[in-house]
Amino acid sequence: MSFRLCALNELEENRGRGFRSPVGEVIVVLRDGQVYAWQNACPHLGINLEFNPDEFMDCENHYLLCSNHGALFQVEDGRCVVGPCQGESLLPVAIRVESGEILLIES
Numbered sequence: 517m518s519f520r521l522c523a524l525n526e527l528e529e530n531r532g533r534g535f536r537s538p539v540g541e542v543i544v545v546l547r548d549g550q551v552y553a554w555q556n557a558c559p560h561l562g563i564n565l566e567f568n569p570d571e572f573m574d575c576e577n578h579y580l581l582c583s584n585h586g587a588l589f590q591v592e593d594g595r596c597v598v599g600p601c602q603g604e605s606l607l608p609v610a611i612r613v614e615s616g617e618i619l620l621i622e623s
């Protein structure tokens with residue numbers, strides 16, 4: 517089973533977008549042509565990272581940011597590099613890109 521999140525061309529490079537899905541809230545980031553998807557839940561409190569819709573990145577659009585605590589997460593592996601959950605990681609969400617569509621894979 518798969519669930520359509522959006523078209524690939526709806527994503528801007530290095531800008532996160534949030535989606536509701538059958539597996540919960542998901543963050544998707546396009547970087548260097550690769551799509552990364554993470555559960556929108558901080559590893560230490562389990563709450564959403566953003567305050568405002570689709571505002572997931574730090575000011576340089578390099579790291580995913582917890583708006584509550586300033587924690588920074590690497591886009592590529594979800595690992596927290598600064599903040600109260602340093603060393604922990606966002607949980608990955610399985611996706612695939614097919615015919616220009618980003619599909620979430622439900623197990």
Ligand code: FES
Nearest residue numbers: 558561582585587
């Ligand atoms: S909720 Fe965990 S760093 Fe903010």
